[in-house]
Amino acid sequence: MKEFQLIEHFFRDHGLKRRDVELGIGDDCALVNPAENKSLAISCDTLVENIHFLPDMPASALGYKALAVNLSDLASMGAEPAWMTLALTMPRVDKQWLTEFSQGLFEAAEYYGVSLVGGDTTRGPLAMTITIHGQVPQGKALTRAGANNGDWIYVTGTLGDSALGLDILLGKQQASEKHKSYLIGRHYSPTPRVLAGQALRTLATSAIDLSDGLASDLQHILNASSLGALIDVDKLPLSNALLETVSKEQAINYALAGGEDYELLFTVPESQRGAIDTALLHAGVKFVKVGQVCAGEKLKFIQNGVPFQPGFAGFEHF
Amino acid sequence: MKEFQLIEHFFRDHGLKRRDVELGIGDDCALVNPAENKSLAISCDTLVENIHFLPDMPASALGYKALAVNLSDLASMGAEPAWMTLALTMPRVDKQWLTEFSQGLFEAAEYYGVSLVGGDTTRGPLAMTITIHGQVPQGKALTRAGANNGDWIYVTGTLGDSALGLDILLGKQQASEKHKSYLIGRHYSPTPRVLAGQALRTLATSAIDLSDGLASDLQHILNASSLGALIDVDKLPLSNALLETVSKEQAINYALAGGEDYELLFTVPESQRGAIDTALLHAGVKFVKVGQVCAGEKLKFIQNGVPFQPGFAGFEHF
Incomplete structure (x- = not known):
């Protein structure tokens, strides 16, 4: 001792x-x-x-x-x-x-x-x-509950980099030296979106950080409000490193189910869409609208306007 | 997952x-x-x-x-x-x-x-x-610092039971069924002295819980005030179970160095000695004076009024 x-x-x-x-x-x-x-x-x-x-x-x-x-x-x-x-x-x-x-x-x-x-x-x-x-x-914390039918779904940063970085470390994927360094860096050193989260307090109706992957984490928000969502996979923010290392289809799967991005996913009502540009500008983080909350209890994906079936069975840490 | x-x-x-x-x-x-x-x-x-x-x-x-x-x-x-x-x-x-x-x-x-x-x-x-x-x-927490020269040293409960309970579990000691049950119970289910600690807030000058053994934990209090202490081993609170299971010398060593008693050790100025009886009565816990803080930076032990050399080299978890 x-x-x-x-x-x-x-x-x-x-x-x-x-x-x-x-x-x-x-x-x-x-x-x-x-x-x-x-x-x-x-x-x-x-x-x-x-x-x-x-x-x-x-x-x-x-x-x-x-x-x-x-x-x-x-x-x-x-x-x-x-x-x-x-x-x-x-x-x-x-x-x-x-x-x-x-x-x-x-x-x-x-x-x-x-x-x-x-x-x-x-x-x-x-x-x-x-x-x-x-x-x-007091009373201003963002939670997983609070999303409403019609709210827009946003994410910060780019998705899928960390999981690809891990697969490179495991020898399952290969990348150029430049991309390899970036992707492994995203796996080793995720950037917690601390300022962005604070800026969203009065604007977002719900928020979660992406630890297991968008498809899995968004479901927590939907479950909390008994709602569904439509995600446009063409809108997913994908880094050049990701797109230049794997196929588009693989890139989308990394983004949806890769996990460990530690970006924020949040929902914003139509009335606040203009305000988040200003709010997140100060946080210095990129963000993009990827879909919309809708009635029903299903999470659906579209690509080029037609239904898209993700090619993963769920991400498991273990 | x-x-x-x-x-x-x-x-x-x-x-x-x-x-x-x-x-x-x-x-x-x-x-x-x-x-x-x-x-x-x-x-x-x-x-x-x-x-x-x-x-x-x-x-x-x-x-x-x-x-x-x-x-x-x-x-x-x-x-x-x-x-x-x-x-x-x-x-x-x-x-x-x-x-x-x-x-x-x-x-x-x-x-x-x-x-x-x-x-x-x-x-x-x-x-x-x-x-x-x-x-x-605010400002009322007890800490390890604060003991003064002349303060009396008290402990709650009885000491050494938990360590003997562990040795019984390890097959290193044997006890009667009745004592075995009590001693193992003291090892498995220590009683945190939560009410006693609160009652002592305005009376004790310092406090620590006994996780490593009196000899080791008291030293933290002494170090924090650059003081020494004299402990009268005859005053150590020893349970009948402890005394009837091992020799007096072993009992003292368990009490001083056994660890995991999770009793409180605290120091009280002479002016507050009377007040702690009332305060701790409500907490329903026995306590006893075992020694006194003194000048110098050494922790010493006496038995029957003469110096006592503990028979342990320090308790190690590992």
Whole structure:
């Protein structure tokens, strides 16, 4: 245990110290002071070696991504990042690995304004759980519920890059050096759409972050409102790297079912369509309308105006 | 992944629903509304199979203990329990195990007023991380820092039972059926001293919960104030079960270095000695004075008025 107590020094007194952190790492609990009139948004995500990441994933990328996927959950609620705890389980104390992991973690933490306030380090198979805390004005959080018949469906960024990046890492796909670097980068270092989420708080009727793929994640929004949707696969935002590496059909499947894009999917009523251009301009993120919420309870796809049958049976992490 | 999404049903819409929980399990984040003028106390603890618990530990006891050790951290700060997230990693979906685990977890959660607001379930080697959240009036939290020269050192409950219970489970010690049941119970189901911690907020100068053993944990308090302490081993609270199972010398070593008692150790100035009797009466917990904080930076032990050398080299989880 002594050895593991040393790990604390890789994390204690490092990174951002927010003014609302009264007591950070080192006591039995952290003490933080939430802002008045705000709700606290809490989420946690676990990454397990061989399940959620490959054993040869660079430690700095892992540190970055472990936080990024949690920040993406805050983004989808429109919450402002604040504090996190890190539970890190590892088979042995590897100082080089810890140095790189903590660098990646703190890089994301400082950029997004998150203080690491506590955690636990234990021996065991490599895995990490981050619990993230954000704040959102009371009653203003975006949720999966709230979409209405006729709302337009938007997504940020481009879709499918991360899943193709993973397939390149697994040797299932090949790409040019330039595209390979971009696609693997999208898999290792997703960009949580934190500012976009906050900008959408008063405009979107529902939102979710794309962790499992559009087809799967959109279904959560539809289920919450007992509605259906029509997605025009010609409108899906696809990167040049994706389009120049695989066929158009494969590209669409990556975009619909690839997973781990960590872009936002959100619904907007017709009355707010003009306002989101201005709102998202400041967030510096591209976004595009890909479909519309409709009556019924089915999710349907069209291409060139005719029904389209996606070529995937559902994305499974495991 | 589908299979793992089913796990949600063991935890969603179960247990206590606090009024300050705006949105529980089921969206990207939970939303909770912290009380005004209170600080938020946050802590997380991970339990890993074969490291922190034996493979044959009953699932209900494991569910109970996973929360209890986190509640103990809140107790040592004087915080009132509020919300938790659960990150559960398991090799396969075992419904019987999940039923029992969740029963044990919710038993503790309901008793101590905690709502489960979120989590993550993943495939992998059995492990669980709970992040616990409590509230404490601003500026009133107990910490490890604050002990003064001359303060009296107290502990709640009895010490050493849990470690002896573990040794019985490991076949390293033997006990009568009656004592065996009690000692293993103390190992499986520690009692977090939540009410006692709150009662001590205005009386104690420092506090910590005993997870590694008195000798080790007291040192954290002493380090935080650059002070020493004298512990009278004759005053250590030892259960009949402990005293009737091992020698007096072994009993003392279990009490000083056994770990996992999850009792509170706290320091009280002479001026408050009278007040703690009344305060802790309501918390329904026994407590006893075991020593005194003193100048210098050493932790010393006496027995029958003469120096005592503990017979342990330090407790190691691993």
